[in-house]
Amino acid sequence: MSDPLVELDNVVKRxxxxxxxxxxxxxxxxxxxxxxMGSSGCGKTTTLRMLxxxxxxxxxxxxxxxRVMNDVSASDRDTPMVWQTLALFPFLNxxxxxxxxxxxxxxxxxxxxxxxxxxxxxxxxxEFAERDVALLSGGQRQRxxxxxxxxxxxxxxxxxxxxxxxxxxxxxxxxxxxTKLQRELGITFVYVTHSQSEAxxxxxxxxxxxxxxxxxxxxxxDIYRAPANRFVAEFVGRNNILTGKIKSxxxxxxxxxxxxxxxxxxxxxxxxxxxxxxxSFVIAADLVSLTGSKPKTExxxxxxxxSEEFVGSVVTLYLxxxxxxxxxxxxxxxxxxxxxxxxxxxxxxxWATKHAHVLPEARA
Amino acid sequence: xxxxxHESTKPVKxxxxxxxxxxxxxIIIWQFLFFVxxxxxxxxxxxxxxxxxxMVEAFEMKNWVxxxxxNYFWDSYFYTLGLASAATVLATVxxxxxxxxxxxxxxxxARRWAVFFLIIPFFTSYLVRTFSWYVILAESGxxxxxxxxxxxxxxxxxNTKFGTMVGYMTLTLPLVIILQTLSLxxxxxxxxxxxxxxxxxxxxxxxxxxxxxxxVGLIIGAVFCFILSFGDFVSPYYLGGSKPPTLPIMIxxxxxxxxxxxxxxxxxxxxxxxxxxxxxAAIALAYRKRSQ
Numbered sequence: 098m099s100d101p102l103v104e105l106d107n108v109v110k111r112x113x114x115x116x117x118x119x120x121x122x123x124x125x126x127x128x129x130x131x132x133x134m135g136s137s138g139c140g141k142t143t144t145l146r147m148l149x150x151x152x153x154x155x156x157x158x159x160x161x162x163x164r165v166m167n168d169v170s171a172s173d174r175d176t177p178m179v180w181q182t183l184a185l186f187p188f189l190n191x192x193x194x195x196x197x198x199x200x201x202x203x204x205x206x207x208x209x210x211x212x213x214x215x216x217x218x219x220x221x222x223x224e225f226a227e228r229d230v231a232l233l234s235g236g237q238r239q240r241x242x243x244x245x246x247x248x249x250x251x252x253x254x255x256x257x258x259x260x261x262x263x264x265x266x267x268x269x270x271x272x273x274x275x276t277k278l279q280r281e282l283g284i285t286f287v288y289v290t291h292s293q294s295e296a297x298x299x300x301x302x303x304x305x306x307x308x309x310x311x312x313x314x315x316x317x318x319d320i321y322r323a324p325a326n327r328f329v330a331e332f333v334g335r336n337n338i339l340t341g342k343i344k345s346x347x348x349x350x351x352x353x354x355x356x357x358x359x360x361x362x363x364x365x366x367x368x369x370x371x372x373x374x375x376x377s378f379v380i381a382a383d384l385v386s387l388t389g390s391k392p393k394t395e396x397x398x399x400x401x402x403x404s405e406e407f408v409g410s411v412v413t414l415y416l417x418x419x420x421x422x423x424x425x426x427x428x429x430x431x432x433x434x435x436x437x438x439x440x441x442x443x444x445x446x447x448w449a450t451k452h453a454h455v456l457p458e459a460r461a
Numbered sequence: 462x463x464x465x466x467h468e469s470t471k472p473v474k475x476x477x478x479x480x481x482x483x484x485x486x487x488i489i490i491w492q493f494l495f496f497v498x499x500x501x502x503x504x505x506x507x508x509x510x511x512x513x514x515x516m517v518e519a520f521e522m523k524n525w526v527x528x529x530x531x532n533y534f535w536d537s538y539f540y541t542l543g544l545a546s547a548a549t550v551l552a553t554v555x556x557x558x559x560x561x562x563x564x565x566x567x568x569x570x571a572r573r574w575a576v577f578f579l580i581i582p583f584f585t586s587y588l589v590r591t592f593s594w595y596v597i598l599a600e601s602g603x604x605x606x607x608x609x610x611x612x613x614x615x616x617x618x619x620n621t622k623f624g625t626m627v628g629y630m631t632l633t634l635p636l637v638i639i640l641q642t643l644s645l646x647x648x649x650x651x652x653x654x655x656x657x658x659x660x661x662x663x664x665x666x667x668x669x670x671x672x673x674x675x676x677v678g679l680i681i682g683a684v685f686c687f688i689l690s691f692g693d694f695v696s697p698y699y700l701g702g703s704k705p706p707t708l709p710i711m712i713x714x715x716x717x718x719x720x721x722x723x724x725x726x727x728x729x730x731x732x733x734x735x736x737x738x739x740x741x742a743a744i745a746l747a748y749r750k751r752s753q
Contacts, residue, residue, distance in 0.1 A: 151654050171657040184655035188673040201660035245659070 100163065102127045102253060102285050103148060108157035110143050110309075117143040119309040120157065125287060127252070130279050132288045132300035135332075140309040141289045145255050148287060149176045162252070172201075177246035178255040181262070183238055185230045191217065191241050192226040198249045216244040220274075236267045243278070253285040260295060272298055293333065297321070305329050322381055323454050330456060335382040335413070337424050338456075346370035350450065353378070357422040360396045362453040377456040382413065383427040384452040388445045389436045397447035400424055402440050414438060416446055500733070507726035514720045528727040534711070538731065541707040544622065545691035548629040552686040553679065555630070556637040561667070563638070564645035576642065579635040590631050591695050598624060598700070620702025628696025633686040640685065644678020645671070680747040684740055691736060708732050 101124035110118040118140040125131050133141040146152040147159055150171035159166045166174065177198065185194050192213050199209035217223045220240040225233060230241060239259065246254055256275075260268045276299050279286045290296050296303045297317040305312045305320065305328075312332075313325040324330035330338050341355030350361050351370045362378045364370060391397060400416035403423075412433055416424040424446045436444060510519045528534050563575050582590065597603045598618040608614040618624055648671060656670040657663075672679065690696075694709035703710050708728055715725040 149658055151657065170662075171654070172660050172662045175660075176658070178655070178658050180651050180655060182649065182651050184649070184651040186652060186655075186670065186673075188676070197656075197661075198659035201665070249660075 101125060102129075102162055103287070104158070104160040105144070105147075106158040106160065108144075108147065108154045108159060110140070110147060110152060111155045117309055118147075121309075121311055123304065123311065123314070125253075125285060127285060128283045130276070130286045130288065130299055130301045132290055132296035132303045133306060134290055134293065134296040134303055135306035136291055138308075139306040141291075141304075141306050142257055144306075145178070145257055145287060145289045148253075149178050149255055150174045151178075175249060175251045176253055176255055177249060177251050178257060179242050179246050179259040181258040183242040183259075183262075185238060185241055185245070187231060189230070190226075191222070191228050191230055191233070194230060194241055195244045195248050197245060202249065212248055213244070216248045217241075220244050235263050236271065239263065239267075239271060240274075243274075247278075247282070251284065253287065254279075256286060256288045258290055259288075261290075261292075268295070275299060305332060307332070324379060324456065327377060327456055330379045335425060335427060336379045337382060337385065338377060338379050339422070340375065340377040343370050343372050343374050343376050345372060351376065351455075355422070356420040357418040358398050360453070361450045362455055363451055365455060368455070378453045379456060380448050380453050382425040385424065385426040385428075385446055385448050387414065387426055387428060387433075387436055387438070388447065390445065392445055392447045394447045394449065396450060396453070397445050398422075398424070399443050400446050402438055402442050402444055404440060405438065412438075414444075416444060418446075503726050503733075504730055506723055507730050509723040509726075511720055511723060516720070516722055524723045524727045528724055529731075534728070537706055537708055537711050540705055541691060541709075542735070544625060544629070544697070544707065545687050548626060548633065548690040549683050549687045551626065552630060552633050552637045553641075553683050556634060556641050556682065557679075559638050560641035560645050561671075563642045564648070572642070572646065576639055579639050582631075582635050587632055588695055591628055591699055594624070594627055594631065594700060595619065598627065619700060620704075622701065625697045625701030625707075628700040629686075629690045629693065632693060632696065633689050636689075637682040637686050640678055640682035641675070644675045644681075647678075648674045677747045680743050684743045687739055687743075688736055691739075692732065 103123075103125035105121050105123040107120045107122060108118060109116065109120050121140075121144065133144055135141050143152055147154055148161075150166065150169060150173075154167055161174070161176070186197065189197065192210065195213040195216060196209045199212060204212075214223060214226055217226050217240075220243060222233075222237050222240045222244070225237060225241075230238060233241065242259065259275075260271050263271060272295060275286070275288075279299075288296070288300060297320075300317060302314060303317055303320055304314045307328055313320055313329045315325075320329060321333055321335070324333060324336065327338065330336045339353075339355050339357065339360065341353040341360070344352045344354045344359065346352065346364060349364055351364050353360050353362060353376055360378075362376075370376070386392070391399070398418045400418050403415040403417050405415070406413045407430075410430045412428055412430055414426045414428065414433075416426065418424065426446060438444065506516075507524055508520045508522070510517045510521055510523065563572050567575065595602070599605070600615045600617060600619075602618075604618070605615040608616070618627075652670060652674060653666060656666045661669060692709060694707075694713065697703060697707040698710055701707075706714060708731070712725045712728050715721045715728065
C-alpha cells in the first residue's frame with residue numbers, strides 16, 4: 098500500500114491524572130473508511146479530536162501526509178469534522194453554513210455560493226439552501242453538516258458519531274449515503290461510533306478501543322470471526338465464549354473440557370497446548386446450527402430455548418445449557434421453521450470444529 | 462403559520478381558567494398599582510397647571526409647549542442621550558473581555574465565585590460607592606497623588622464628563638458583566654470547535670461565531686446599562702458636577718423651582734417614551750428572525 102495519509106506514532110493523551118489514550122500506533126491509508134469503535138470513554142473521540150487538532154497529544158506524534166501536526170492549530174488544518182451534535186451555526190442559514198469554511202479561506206462570495214449550492218444539490222437538499230437550519234429535519238440537517246464539511250474538498254473527513262441522533266430507519270439510509278459518497282470521492286473517512294452495526298456495515302477496517310487501548314485493528318469480518326482477545330469477543334457480542342481445561346491435544350486438534358461439555362477445537366500452527374491448562378474459544382453465533390435431535394458432530398450441547406429476537410430475516414436465539422452456560426445462535430428465519438424453537442423446548446446447539454476460534458491467553 | 466391553521470380547526474374552549482387566573486392576579490395587581498397607575502397619573506399631571514405654587518387639575522398643553530419649545534430642554538435631552546449611549550458602548554466593550562475570560566477561561570467553580578463577587582457591590586448603597594470615588598478622583602486624591610510622583614497632573618476628574626462616566630460604570634459594569642457572562646457560558650462549545658475546525662482562527666471566531674451566539678445577552682446587558690445610565694441622578698450630579706444638567710437633574714431642579722411638578726412630569730414622560738423606544742428596538746433587534 099502507498100504511504101499512509103495519517104500516522105499516529107505512540108500518541109498519548111492525558112487530561113490531568115486521567116489517561117484518555119494510551120500509547121497508540123495507527124496508520125490510516127488514503128481512501129480508506131476506518132471506524133474507531135468502543136464504548137463511551139474508550140478514547141475514540143479523543144483520538145479523532147487529536148486528528149482535527151482540537152486536542153493536543155501529550156506525547157507522541159500525529160502525522161498527516163508525512164507532516165508532523167502536533168503544533169498545527171485546528172484552524173490551519175484541512176481536517177473537517179461532522180459533529181455528533183452536528184454543530185450547525187444557528188445564526189446562519191443552510192447555504193451560509195455550508196459556505197463557512199470557504200469564507201474562512203477567503204473565497205469570493207459568488208464562487209463560494211456556487212460551490213455551496215452545488216454540494217447541497219449533490220446531497221439532495223438544494224431546495225433548502227435559504228432555509229433556517231432549525232426548520233430542517235434531522236436527516237436534512239445531517240446532510241447540511243456533511244456538505245459543510247465536504248465543501249472544501251478535503252483529503253480526509255472526520256465523523257464523530259454523526260448518526261447517533263437519527264431514527265433507526267434514517268440511520269440505515271444515511272449509512273448508504275455515506276458509503277456511496279466515500280467511494281465516489283475516494284477520500285479517507287475516519288468514523289467514530291459506539292455502534293457495531295454502523296462500524297461493521299460501512300468500514301473497511303475497524304479499530305476497537307477500550308480504556309484508551311487499541312484492542313484490535315482489522316476488517317469487520319476478521320474481528321467478527323477471529324477476535325484478538327476476550328474483550329473483543331465479548332464486545333462484538335454475537336459470540337459464544339467457552340472456557341475450559343485442556344484434556345488432550347493432537348497435532349491438529351485440542352480436546353477441551355468445559356462445564357457445558359467436552360469439545361474439540363482446531364490447533365493453530367506453532368501453538369502449544371499443555372494438558373491441564375485453561376483455554377478459551379469462541380464460536381460466532383451465525384456459525385452455530387440448531388437441530389431437534391442429537392447431531393452426529395462432536396460439538397453439540399442440548400440447550401433450553403430461552404428467548405428469540407427478530408432483526409429482519411435473521412433470528413437470534415438465546416439458549417441455556419444444563420450447567421447455565423448461555424448460547425446465542427443466529428439463524429435464518431426459514432431455517433428455523435424446521436425445528437420447534439418455542440421457549441422451553443430443547444434444541445441441540447452444534448458447530449463444526451473448524452469454526453471454533455481459540456482466543457490467545459488473556460493479558461494480565 | 463401551519464400550526465395556527467391547524468389549531469383553528471379544533472373547537473376552542475372559551476372558559477376562564479380560574480386556577481391560572483388566581484396565580485396571575487398578584488402580578489397583574491402589582492403592575493397596575495405600582496407601574497401603570499403612577500404612569501397614567503404622571504401623564505395626566507403633565508397637563509396640570511400651577512397657580513400660586515399650587516397644582517391645579519387641568520388639561521392644558523402649556524407645560525408641553527413650554528418645555529419642548531425651549532432649547533435648554535433639548536440640549537439636556539441630547540446630552541443625556543449621548544452620555545447614556547457612550548456609557549452603553551463603553552460598558553459593553555469593557556465588560557466583554559472580562560465576561561469572555563469568565564465564561565471560557567475559568568472553571569465552573571471560579572466562575573460562580575466571580576459572579577458572587579460581582580453581586581457584592583449591590584450590597585452597598587450606590588451613593589456610598591459614588592462618594593468613595595471622591596477620595597480617588599479629587600485633585601488632591603489618590604490618582605493625582607500617584608501621578609504627581611511622575612510629574613503629571615493634577616488632573617481635574619471630578620465635575621467632568623469623565624467623572625459622570627466613572628459613576629455610570631460603577632453602577633452598571635457589574636450587572637453588564639454578569640449578563641454577558643451568563644449568555645457567553647450558555648454557548649455550545651462544539652460550535653466554537655466547529656468554527657476552528659472550518660478554518661476560523663481564534664480572534665475571528667470571537668466576532669464571527671461567539672458574538673452572534675451571545676447576541677441576546679449582549680443586547681440585554683447593553684439595554685440595562687442604557688436604562689440605568691439614562692435615568693441616573695447620582696453620577697451626573699455628584700461626580701459630573703450637574704452642569705450641564707442631565708434630564709434627571711432637570712426633573713429635580715424643575716420641581717424645586719416654583720413647585721413645577723407638571724413641567725417635571727413632561728420631562729419624565731419624555732424619558733419614559735425614550736426608554737420604551739430604546740428597549741423595544743433593542744429587544745426587536747435581539748430576537749429578530751432571520752429573513753427567509
